[in-house]
Amino acid sequence: MEAVNPATGERIDTYEEADLPDVERALDDGWGAFQDWRDRPLAEREELIESAGEVLRENKREYAELMTEEMGKPVTQAVAEVEKCAWACDHYAQNAHAYLEDEHYPSPAGTEVKTVYEPLGIVLAVMPWNFPFWQVFRFIAPYITAGNVGVLKHASNVPGCAEAIEEILRDAGYPEGVFQSLLVPSDLVDDVVADDRVRAATLTGSGPAGRAVASAAGDKLKKTVLELGGSDPFVVLDDADLEAAAETGAWARNQNGGQSCIAAKRFIVHSDVYDEYTDRLVDEFESLTIGDPFDEDTDVGPQARQDLLDDLDDQVQASVDAGANVVTGGEPMDRDGAYYPPTVLTDVPAGCPADTEELFGPVATLYEVEDADAAVRKANETEFGLGASVWTEDRDRGERIARRIDAGCVYVNQLTKSDPRVPFGGVKESGYGRELSEIGMKEFVNRKTVWIE
Template sequence: MAIATVNPATGEELKRFEALDREQIDEKIERAVGAFRGWRETPVQERCRLMARAAEVLEERAEEFGRLITTEMGKPLAAAVAEVRKSARGCRYYAQNAARFLADEEVELEGARAFVRYQPLGPVLAVMPWNFPFWQVFRFAAPALTAGNVGLLKHASNVPQSALAIEEVFRQAGFPEGVFQTLLIGASQVRDVISDPRVRAATLTGSTPAGRDVGGEAGRNIKPSVLELGGSDPFIVMPSADLDRALDTAVTSRTLNNGQSCINAKRIIVHRQIAEEFTRRFVEKMASLKVGDPMDETTDMGPLAMPSILEGVDEQVRRSVEAGAKVLTGGKPLDGPGYFYPPTVLAEIPEGAPAREEEIFGPVASLFTARDIDEAIRLANETPFGLGSSAWTNDPEEQERFVDEIEAGMVYINRLVESTPEVPFGGVKSSGYGRELSHFGIREFVNVKTVWIDASGGERGRGVE
C-alpha cells in the first residue's frame, strides 16, 4: 500500500511519500537510543511539564489538525476537531498524574526496607491505525513518554501527514530531539524494527491478523507487547431500559467515526418484549442520517476511509444476505465519487453469516432478538472478540449479571462505550491483551523493579524461590 494522503470523499490522491530505507530506519532507531539516555534521567516533573505543553499545542491547533484528519480519513470535521481536543485531554491527564503513578511503592517487611520502583524500558514501537489517527497515538505516547520511554511511530499508510503532524506537536512542545519520531515505512518493514535489539517493546492497535504478526514477532524476540485488536461489541437492550436513550445511543455508537471503530455497537441484541418497537424506531433513525461531505457541518456521516474498506463491508453484507439475512435499510454502496456506504441494518441473521460472526468495519448494525437475559448473554459472548460491551437495563440484578458474565474487557451499563484517560482500555479473547490508559497504561512499558534492602544482616529465605 502506498504511503499517501487520498481524500476518501473524492478518491483524489493529494500527497505521496517515499518509505524510509533500511539505513534511514537505522539512523532513527539510533537517534531514539541516544535520546533515551537523557530522557530517562529527566525528572518526571519535567517530562510532565512538557506533556502539558503538548496538550496546549494540540488545543491551539485543534481546528488545523481536525481538517487534516478529515482530509486523510473522512470523519466529520466536528468529530475530528473533538479527537484532537481529546488527545490534549489525554496528555494533560498524564501530565497531572504520571508522577503519582510512577512513585516508589513501599512494602512493609520486618527488618528490611522493600519497595517497587517503576523504570522505563527504552524505545517503544507503536503500530497505529488510521481510524483515530491522533487519539490512538496519544493514548500510547502520553503515558509511554511521561514514564521515560521514547516513541517510534509506524502509522497507517493512509494518514502520513497526521503522523508527521504528531511528531511536530512534540517538537513544538519542546521535547528533546529523538524522543518521539515518525517512521514512514510500510507494513513489510515492521518486523525488522520489532526484531532490532535496540527496540525494547511494541504496541499495536489494529486487526487480529496484524496482532498475531506483531505479538508473535515481539514474543520471538522476548519483548513485551500490548495489542488492542478488533471488536464485535454487543449492545443489549432490556425491557426496563430508558428506550429513548438506548435508541439514540445505539445509532450514535454504530455510526460513530463513520462506523469505523473497534468499540462501535455492532451487534444490537434486544429483548423480545420491546424488539418490535425498537427495530422500527432504530431503522427510522439510521435511515434518516445524512451521508455526505465530511467538511459540511450538517453531515452526520462521511465516507469510509479506503476503497478496500468499502469493498470489504459490501462483500460482508452481500454474503450475509446470501446466507439469509434481511436488509431493513441501506445495504449497497452509494453512487458517485468517494467511498460512501449508507447506514445499514440487517436482521434475521443466521449462524455462519459474516454479520453474525465477523467484525464489520463500517456502519452496518446486526439486529438480534433475545427471549430472555440468558439468551442475550449467550449472543453477546458467541463471537471470538471481547473488547467492549454496552447493556441497557435499570434492573440491578440484570446489571450485575451483565457485569459478571459478559466476556469483554469493558462493560458499560446504560452508557456509550468510549475510551477515556481515567479508566483502562483493552480486551480479551481475540480482541487482544494488555491495557491502555489510566495507571495500568503507564505501567505496561516499565520495569517493575523490586528493591529489598536488608537491615538485619540475616539470610532469611536463602535458596527458596
C-alpha cells in the same frame, strides 16, 4: 506513500517511504535520546506532556481538517478527537507522579524495600488510521511520560497525520529522538521489532497484524500490548429506556463512519421490546446526515478507503445471499467518494459474515432473544471480547449482566468508549494488555524491587 481523500478520490500528497537505513538512523537517535530522557525528572516530563496538550488545543482545527482530508472523518468528530488527545495529555500531566510513585513493603528493622517503576527503552507503536491522532496520543501520553521513547509506524493512508504528531511534540519542546514517526511499509515492521534497541511494542489493528507483531516480539522475549478487533454486543433488555438506547445505539454504531473497534455492532434485543426498538433504531439511522465530511452538519462521511468499502459491501451481500434482511441501507451510495449508508440487518443467519466477522463500517445486525440469559449467551457467541453495552433501567441487573459478558470493558446505559481515567483493552481475539489509567501506564515499565539494608 500516497494520501488520498476518500470523499473525492483525489490524491492529496505523496510521501517518501522510509527504508532500512532510515530505520537504523531513527533507532540510533531514539536510543541515544533515551539515555538522557530516562533520567529527566518526572516533573519535567509532566510539563512537556502538558505543553503537548496546549499545542493540540491551539491548532485543533488544523489537525482536525488533516484527519478529515486523509481518512474522511466528519470534521466535528475530528475536532472532538483532537480535544480528547489534549485531555489525555492533561490527565498524565496531573497524575503521572501518583501512578509511578514508589511502592513500599513491610521489611526487617533498618531496611527499606520498595518497587520502583523505570522505563524500558524504545517502544514501537503500530497504529491504525481510524482514530489517527487519538490512537497515537493514548500511546504517547502514558508511555513517553513514563520515560520511554517512542517510534511510530502509522497506517499508510494517514502519513500527514503521522508527521504532524511528531511536529506537535517538537513544538511542545520534546528533545530530538524522544518520539519519531517512521513512514515504513508493513514488511519492515519485523525488522524494527527484532532490533535490540526496541524493548517493547504495542499495536492497535487487525488480528493478523497483531499476531505478526506478537510473534516477532515473542521470539525476542519482548513485551507487547495488543488492541485488536471487536464485534461488540449492544444488549437491550425488556426494561430499557428505548428512546435513549436507540439514540445512543445509532451513534455508537455510526460515529466515525462505523469504523471503530468498539463500535456497537451486534444489537441483541429482548423479544418484548424487539419490534419497537427496531423501529426506533431504524428511524435514528435514517435521520443521520450523510455528506461532505467538511460540512459541520454531516454525521456520516465516507469510508476511509474504497477498498474498505468494497470489503464491507462484500460482507453485507454475502450475508443477504445467506438470508439476512436489509431494513435500511445495504449498498454503496451512488455518488463520488467511498460512501456507504447506515445499514440495519435483521434475521441474520448463523455463520454468515455479518454474524461471525467484524463489520468495520456503518452496519448494525439485530438479534431477537427471549430473555436476559439468552442475551448473555448471544453476546458471548463471538471470538472477540473488546467491549459491550447493556441497557436496563435496573442498575443492579445491569451490573449482574455486565459481569457475565466476556469483554475487557462493559458499559451499562452508556456506549463503549475509551477514557484516560480507566483501563482499556480486550480479551480473547481482541487482544491483551491494557492502555490508559495507571494500569496502562505501567505496561511498559520495569517493576524493579529495590532492597536497601
